[in-house]
Amino acid sequence: xxxxxxxxxxxxxxxxxxxxxxxxxxxxxxxxxxxxxxxxxxxxxxxxxxxxxxxxxxxxxxxxxxxxxxxxxxxxxxxxxxxxxxxxxxxxxxxxxxxxxxxxxxxxxxxxxxxxxxxxxxxxxxxxxxxxxxxxxxxxxxxxxxxxxxxxxxxxxxxxxxxxxxxxxxxxxxxxxxxxxxxxxxxxxxxxxxxxxxxxxxxxxxxxxxxxxxxxxxxxxxxxxxxxxxxxxxxxxxxxxxxxxxxxxxxxxxxxxxxxxxxxxxxxxxxxxxxxxxxxxxxxxxxxxxxxxxxxxxxxxxxxxxxxxxxxxxxxxxxxxxxxxxxxxxxxxxxxxxxxxxxxxxxxxxxxxxxx
Amino acid sequence: xxxxxxxxxxxxxxxxxxxxxxxxxxxxxxxxxxxxxxxxxxxxxxxxxxxxxxxxxxxxxxxxxxxxxxxxxxxxxxxxxxxxxxxxxxxxxxxxxxxxxxxxxxxxxxxxxxxxxxxxxxxxxxxxxxxxxxxxxxxxxxxxxxxxxxxxxxxxxxxxxxxxxxxxxxxxxxxxxxxxxxxxxxxxxxxxxxxxxxxxxxxxxxxxxxxxxxxxxxxxxxxxxxxxxxxxxxxxxxxxxxxxxxxxxxxxxxxxxxxxxxxxxxxxxxxxxxxx
Amino acid sequence: xxxxxxxxxxxxxxxxxxxxxxxxxxxxxxxxxxxxxxxxxxxxxxxxxxxxxxxxxxxxxxxxxxxxxxxxxxxxxxxxxxxxxxxxxxxxxxxxxxxxxxxxxxxxxxxxxxxxxxxxxxxxxxxxxxxxxxxxxxxxxxxxxxxxxxxxxxxxxxxxxxxxxxxxxxxxxxxxxxxxxxxxxxxxxxxxxxxxxxxxxxxxxxxxxxxxxxxxxxxxxxxxxxxxxxxxxxxxxxxxxxxxxxxxxxxxxxxxxxxxxxxxxxxxxxxxxxxxxxxxxxxxxxxxxxxxxxxxxxxxxxx
Numbered sequence: 001x002x003x004x005x006x007x008x009x010x011x012x013x014x015x016x017x018x019x020x021x022x023x024x025x026x027x028x029x030x031x032x033x034x035x036x037x038x039x040x041x042x043x044x045x046x047x048x049x050x051x052x053x054x055x056x057x058x059x060x061x062x063x064x065x066x067x068x069x070x071x072x073x074x075x076x077x078x079x080x081x082x083x084x085x086x087x088x089x090x091x092x093x094x095x096x097x098x099x100x101x102x103x104x105x106x107x108x109x110x111x112x113x114x115x116x117x118x119x120x121x122x123x124x125x126x127x128x129x130x131x132x133x134x135x136x137x138x139x140x141x142x143x144x145x146x147x148x149x150x151x152x153x154x155x156x157x158x159x160x161x162x163x164x165x166x167x168x169x170x171x172x173x174x175x176x177x178x179x180x181x182x183x184x185x186x187x188x189x190x191x192x193x194x195x196x197x198x199x200x201x202x203x204x205x206x207x208x209x210x211x212x213x214x215x216x217x218x219x220x221x222x223x224x225x226x227x228x229x230x231x232x233x234x235x236x237x238x239x240x241x242x243x244x245x246x247x248x249x250x251x252x253x254x255x256x257x258x259x260x261x262x263x264x265x266x267x268x269x270x271x272x273x274x275x276x277x278x279x280x281x282x283x284x285x286x287x288x289x290x291x292x293x294x295x296x297x298x299x300x301x302x303x304x305x306x307x308x309x310x311x312x313x314x315x316x317x318x319x320x321x322x323x324x325x326x327x328x329x330x331x332x333x334x335x336x337x338x339x340x341x342x343x344x345x346x347x348x349x350x351x352x353x354x355x356x
Numbered sequence: 357x358x359x360x361x362x363x364x365x366x367x368x369x370x371x372x373x374x375x376x377x378x379x380x381x382x383x384x385x386x387x388x389x390x391x392x393x394x395x396x397x398x399x400x401x402x403x404x405x406x407x408x409x410x411x412x413x414x415x416x417x418x419x420x421x422x423x424x425x426x427x428x429x430x431x432x433x434x435x436x437x438x439x440x441x442x443x444x445x446x447x448x449x450x451x452x453x454x455x456x457x458x459x460x461x462x463x464x465x466x467x468x469x470x471x472x473x474x475x476x477x478x479x480x481x482x483x484x485x486x487x488x489x490x491x492x493x494x495x496x497x498x499x500x501x502x503x504x505x506x507x508x509x510x511x512x513x514x515x516x517x518x519x520x521x522x523x524x525x526x527x528x529x530x531x532x533x534x535x536x537x538x539x540x541x542x543x544x545x546x547x548x549x550x551x552x553x554x555x556x557x558x559x560x561x562x563x564x565x566x567x568x569x570x571x572x573x574x575x576x577x578x579x580x581x582x583x584x585x586x587x588x589x590x591x592x593x594x595x596x597x598x599x600x601x602x603x604x605x606x607x608x609x610x611x612x613x614x615x616x617x618x619x620x621x622x623x624x625x626x627x628x629x630x631x632x
Numbered sequence: 633x634x635x636x637x638x639x640x641x642x643x644x645x646x647x648x649x650x651x652x653x654x655x656x657x658x659x660x661x662x663x664x665x666x667x668x669x670x671x672x673x674x675x676x677x678x679x680x681x682x683x684x685x686x687x688x689x690x691x692x693x694x695x696x697x698x699x700x701x702x703x704x705x706x707x708x709x710x711x712x713x714x715x716x717x718x719x720x721x722x723x724x725x726x727x728x729x730x731x732x733x734x735x736x737x738x739x740x741x742x743x744x745x746x747x748x749x750x751x752x753x754x755x756x757x758x759x760x761x762x763x764x765x766x767x768x769x770x771x772x773x774x775x776x777x778x779x780x781x782x783x784x785x786x787x788x789x790x791x792x793x794x795x796x797x798x799x800x801x802x803x804x805x806x807x808x809x810x811x812x813x814x815x816x817x818x819x820x821x822x823x824x825x826x827x828x829x830x831x832x833x834x835x836x837x838x839x840x841x842x843x844x845x846x847x848x849x850x851x852x853x854x855x856x857x858x859x860x861x862x863x864x865x866x867x868x869x870x871x872x873x874x875x876x877x878x879x880x881x882x883x884x885x886x887x888x889x890x891x892x893x894x895x896x897x898x899x900x901x902x903x904x905x906x907x908x909x910x911x912x913x914x915x916x917x918x919x920x921x922x923x924x925x926x927x928x929x930x931x932x933x934x935x
Contacts, residue, residue, distance in 0.1 A: 052526050072529040079530045085523035089545050099531035146531070364731035371725065374718070375739050377799060381754035382742075384765045388757065401768035401779065443653065446646035454643035462647055464916050469654045471912040472662075473860035475881045476904045479888045479897050480661025483668070503657030506650050564747030566863045571889065582749040586867060589753055597757055604753060608746045615745030616738045619807075 002063035002153040002186060003028045004049065009058035011044055011210075018044050019210045021058070029184045031177075035197040036207035036233070043158055045207075046190045050156050051075050062153055078147035079156040083163065084139045086131040086146075093127040096145040117145040120179070137168045144179070155180075157189040161196065173199060194234050198222070206230050228353035231280055231346055237310065240286070240320035242279045243350060246271045255279040255347070257316035261295045266342040271356045278353075280346035283310070286322035286338045294339025297322075299330045313338070385608075388601035389413070396597055409598075413606070416599040422606065424577060425584035429607075432494050432569075432580055433562040436501035437555050440509050443502065445551070448513035449543075453522065470507035474500070474568050482571055496572045497580070501562045508561070509554050516550030553621045560611055581607045662905060669898035676892070687899040696875055697900070700883040703790065704859065707879050711797040712854045715805050716847065718798065723809030724839070744803035752867035755796050759783055759868075786876025789869050793877060796864055801857070805850050812846030813839075845922055852915045856908060880904055 004026040011019035019041045026032045034042040047053040049060055051072030059066055067075050078099075086095050093114055094101075100110045118124045121141040131139055140160065147155055157176070161169045177200050180187055191197055197204045198218045206213040206221065206229070213233075214226040225231035231239045242263060244255035255263040255277055263279050271277055288311075297313035297320070304310075308323045311330060315338070322338055330336060347356040383403075388396070389412060391405035416422060451459060474481070481500060482491070490496035520543065528538040569580045579587065585607065588600045669687050672680040691697050726737055743751060758766045761781035770776045783789045816839070824838050862881045865871060871878035871886060878886070880900065888897035 050526075050530060052529070072526070073532045073534065075530075077530060079527065081523045081527060083521060083523055085521060085527040087524060087528075087542060098528070102532040102537065146527075150531075360730065363728070367725045367728070367730045368732065368736070371722070371736055371740070374722070374802070375736070378739055378742055380766070380769070381751070381758050384758040385754055387765070397763045399762070400771055401763045401765060403765055403768055403772075443650045447650040450643035450646035454646075456643040458644070460920075462651065464920070465651070465654070467916050467919065468909075468912050469658045471856050471908060471915065472658050472905075473856070473908070475860050475862050475885070476901055476908060477658065477661040477665070478885070479668070479894065479901055480664040481657070482888075483664055484657075484661055499653075500657055503653050506654060510650060560745070564749070566747060566749040567885075582747055585753060586749055589756065589867070590870065597760075597763075600753065601757065604750050608750050612742060612745040616741065619737070619741045619744075 003030075004154055004186060004188065005059075005061045006045070006049070007059050009045070009048065009060060010056045011041065011048065011053070012056040017210065019056075022212055024205055024212065024215065026186060026188060028186055031180050031187045031189065031200060031202045032205060033189045033191060033197040033201035033203075034205045034207060035191055035194055036213075038192055039209075040207040041210040042190045042192075042207050046156055046158055046188060049154070049188060050077060050079050075154075076152050077154045077156055078150045078152035079158065080140075080143045080147055080160045082159040084131075084143040084160075086139055086142055088131055090130075091127065092123060092129055092131065092134070092142050092145075095131065095142055096123075096127075096149055099146065099150050113149040114145075117148040120148065121145050136164050137172065140164060140172055144176070148179075148183075153186065155185050155187040157187065159191055160189075161191070162193075169196075176200065195236060198234065204234075206233060208233075224355070225346065226355050228278060228280075228348045231348070231355075235282055237283050237321050237323075239280045239282050239346065240318075241348075242281075242316055242318055242320070244277060244279055244316075246273055246275045246277055248273060257318075259316045261316045263295055263340075263345075264342055265345050265347060269347060269356065271347050275356075276350035277356065278348045278350050280348060281320075281340040281344065283321045283323040285340050285344040286320070287340075288322070288324055288326065288328075289337045289339035292337070294337045297336050297338050299332055299334045299336055301332065302330055311336075385601050385604055388598055389605050391598060393596075393598055412598050412602045416596075416602040419596075420584065420588060420599055420603060421576070421579075422584070422603055425579050425581045426606075428494055428578055429563055429580040432497045432501065433559050435495075436498045436505065436562045437558045439498065440502045440505045440558050441513075441551060441555050444506055444509040444513055444554075445547075447506075448510045448517055449539075451510065451514045452517035453525075466507040466510055469503070470511075472504075474504060474565075478567055478571050481568065485572055491572060492574050492578060494573070494578055494580075497562075497565075497569055500568050500572070501565060505558045505561055509558055512554045512557070513547075513550055516554075517547060520546050553618060556614060556618055560615055563611055665898045665901045665905070668894060669902050671895060673894040673898075683895075687895040688903075690896055691899045691903070694896075696878070696883060699875070700878045700880050703877070704879040704881075707790075707794060707797070707865075708855055708859050710794045711801060711858045712851060714794070714798040715801040715854055716850060719802050719805035719809055719850070720843075720847070722802065723806045723813055724835075726806065727810055727813040740806060741803045743800045744807075748800060748861065748863035749867055751796065751800055752864045755792075756783070756868045759792060783869055784873065786873055789873070790877045793865050793868055796868070797858060797861065800864070801854055804857075805854060808846055808850045808853070809843065812843050816842050845918070848918055849915070852911055852918065856911050856915070859904075859908070859911075 004024075006022055006024040006026075009019060009022040010017065022045060024032070034045060036042050044053055048055050051067070051070065055068050059068060061067060062075060062077070087098065090098065096114050096117055097110045100113060105113075114127070115124070118127055121144055123138070123141055123145060126134060126138060131142065134142065143160065160176075161172050164172060173196060189200060201218055203215060203217055204221055205215045208229050214221060214230045216224075221230055221234050225234060228241070232241070242255070242257050244257040244263060246265075247254055247256045251264075252267050253265050253269060253271070253273075255265055257263060257279075265271070265279070295315060297315045299311060299313050300319065301312040302309060303312070308325055309327065311322045311324055312319055313322065313336065314320075320338075348354065349356055387403055387405065390408050390410070392407065392409045395405045450456070451463065485491045485496045488496075490499070524542050524546070525538050528542045529535075533541065564582065565580075566582045566586070569583045570586070573579060573583060576587070581603075585600060585603050588603070589595055668679075670682060670684055672683045672686070674680055722740060726733060726740065758764050759782040761767070761779055761784060764779070764782070766782070767776070767779040771779070780788075782792050820838050820842070821834060824834055829837065860881060862885060865877055865879060865882050866885070869877045871882040875883070881904075884897055884900045884904070887893045887900065
């Protein structure tokens with residue numbers, strides 16, 4: 001096992017720059033998730049770590065070894081592909097054992113390793129089958145098994161769950177996490193699904209347009225998003241944003257929305273009077289207030305999800321979402337008041353998008 | 357009557373004139389090949405004949421040197437197919453797997469060679485073979501067939517190669533395979549069906565080729581089947597039609613069966629390939 | 633600019649053998665033809681010296697060249713047009729599910745399996761004026777009373793050859809169309825049906841526009857193949873009677889290998905080469921446009 005250091009990495013396709021100076025330090029035994037919208041460069045970065053894509057500039061090292069010019073087969077990594085990439089003409093047994101066979105391990109050792117991996121992954125009854133006779137979840141496990149027997153220094157995962165149905169995805173998510181807790185192999189995991197990122201990662205790297213937006217633990221990103229992009233990307237349903245200008249009156253500082261709605265903010269905020277800002281509040285932090293607290297809103301749509309009710313309402317001409325655990329029924333058109341505790345308010349500079 | 361049955365009847369009705377026109381000459385071929393010689397030219401002409409004369413085939417085989425022409429055709433078709441496939445695999449692999457400058461240019465070059473028909477170049481080719489001292493050698497046909505078939509084989513192989521996921525090879529590299537091992541253990545086994553289908557089509561193309569064989573082969577001993585059969589018909593006062601038809605049966609029926617069996621692969625190839 | 637495109641040598645080495653072979657077998661003869669066309673050449677292929685464009689001038693003075701050229705135009709337009717008109721409905725039927733479709737496909741594709749030479753030999757015999765079974769069949773059905781000499785007069789022979797030409801072009805064209813039809817998006821049809829389109833309207837507003845690229849490709853490829861097709865005419869009539877069914881390829885072949893007029897034959901070859909070249913460029917542009925569309929798609933999907 002080993003750390004992975006990515007420093008100043010760039011990727012060019014001809015004259016098109018895909019990655020702009022990426023720096024990430026992945027510690028030994030860490031599970032790091034690269035997350036971002038499609039086209040952000042996360043898969044390209046992973047493929048560069050794997051050795052499937054040449055590195056245009058910068059350096060990637062595994063442990064203390066710079067691997068820029070080391071071919072994929074000598075990097076001592078294992079990878080799980082989005083489409084599993086199982087060899088269709090080999091049995092499950094041979095699929096899992098292929099890497100060991102290439103490394104000229106003894107028959108007995110290979111067989112032991114395969115049984116051990118099959119045991120962990122519940123694949124023992126399927127070893128003689130061919131991949132096309134397996135279900136999606138089982139194929140996924142075989143792909144994991146192939147990585148497992150390697151005792152590789154680093155595991156790479158390229159959106160491994162995106163071809164599974166929603167239910168199975170949740171199950172496999174937990175299994176992968178459990179597996180990591182057991183083996184503690186340094187892992188880099190790429191996904192576009194922020195929930196996957198939140199639930200699995202020790203640390204998350206949020207990427208956008210070939211740049212790193214923020215690196216941090218899941219709760220760090222959730223509580224202290226560095227900018228509008230991260231705030232919007234992490235969390236579901238996503239954070240509500242209302243544009244406005246910082247103002248103050250005798251009750252304290254607030255953000256004045258376009259229609260003069262008063263959105264209270266903390267007295268400790270470093271926002272300056274008159275600064276154009278974006279006021280952010282997560283749906284779960286918006287509570288229905290009985291009294292005159294908070295700000296007025298007009299109910300537009302009600303969506304019960306089971307545990308909660310999502311109330312979509314108009315505030316200052318913008319649609320926002322509030323999560324309410326109460327089963328009180330509201331009607332479209334009804335006026336309500338919503339309140340967000342000042343400590344839970346996020347403020348961003350309107351022009352740079354950076355957190356204030 | 358179910359809608360499908362109704363539709364089927366309508367379709368068959370519409371298709372029947374074409375089917376009749378397609379099948380008619382084959383009927384003619386069989387009834388001519390099997391009838392006695394003196395019933396060839398009866399007036400008025402008729403489909404019926406007195407007896408099945410299977411000896412026609414034996415007679416034809418002996419008299420027309422059919423066996424020799426068959427061997428020539430087999431030699432030329434097999435050799436050119438093997439060489440074409442061997443040369444095409446790396447080219448198709450490069451087109452399917454690598455990004456390189458000149459790739460588009462090369463594909464267009466191949467398209468152009470596919471468009472160049474032997475007939476336009478036949479005079480130049482003849483002169484080339486004279487220079488190379490290959491006229492009257494079956495190898496002149498082998499070389500030209502390989503060249504003229506290559507665009508097709510490369511294109512066909514490439515369109516199948518594209519359906520083999522690249523990740524399989526990537527996975528094998530990560531599993532520790534060298535490029536060569538990956539090619540031999542992962543890629544080629546998966547590409548076998550594509551290679552077989554392509555090889556069979558190339559074989560049929562070479563088997564059926566006429567213009568070059570007519571031009572480059574001058575001595576009767578080296579005739580391939582199409583030229584051999586043509587020579588039984590052309591420029592003769594007395595044509596032994598029952599022999600010609602017997603020879604045509606033997607030369608076409610096996611190929612037609614194989615082709616009919618494989619045509620769906622060709623349609624699939626068309627759907628996958630350049631004509632996308 | 634830090635763009636680094638390494639020049640990969642592996643793929644170039646992989647395409648090299650096929651490239652060299654194509655260059656020497658297909659490229660060299662073109663140069664040789666160009667050279668020969670400007671030489672005075674003896675009957676026995678001996679170069680007698682440079683004569684510039686005299687061979688071309690001779691070609692353009694030759695009435696047989698013009699009649700062959702006109703016939704080539706008729707032949708190409710008639711065969712390609714007939715083939716397209718017949719092939720599209722056939723492809724649509726074969727793409728649909730009906731009883732016996734497999735058999736129908738095999739029959740329609742059959743002419744492709746047989747070499748043009750063999751097909752032409754079969755037809756030459758079937759159409760034989762004295763003993764041909766086409767006459768027998770037509771007489772059995774009392775469509776004609778006397779046997780017809782199909783191949784004895786040029787206009788009739790040429791018409792018959794065009795029909796055979798159409799017949800042998802149908803399988804390939806149908807295959808292109810089937811490939812196209814199978815790639816049409818099913819949901820467009822479902823949407824149109826839900827919108828109330830009738831079968832004819834489906835064809836007119838969905839199938840035809842979506843099939844347009846395939847029809848274009850079928851036209852260009854067929855033009856190229858038919859323009860170049862020697863065996864049918866050569867086997868059935870050898871361009872006769874009295875050069876009455878000669879098209880450019882048969883005339884070229886006669887000049888080169890019967891009359892030994894190599895200089896003139898080279899000149900015609902070269903003229904044909906340029907005609908072909910124009911069509912090939914048209915084809916390449918068409919394919920490139922399609923590929924451009926599909927790669928644009930791929931890039932979008934990759935991202």
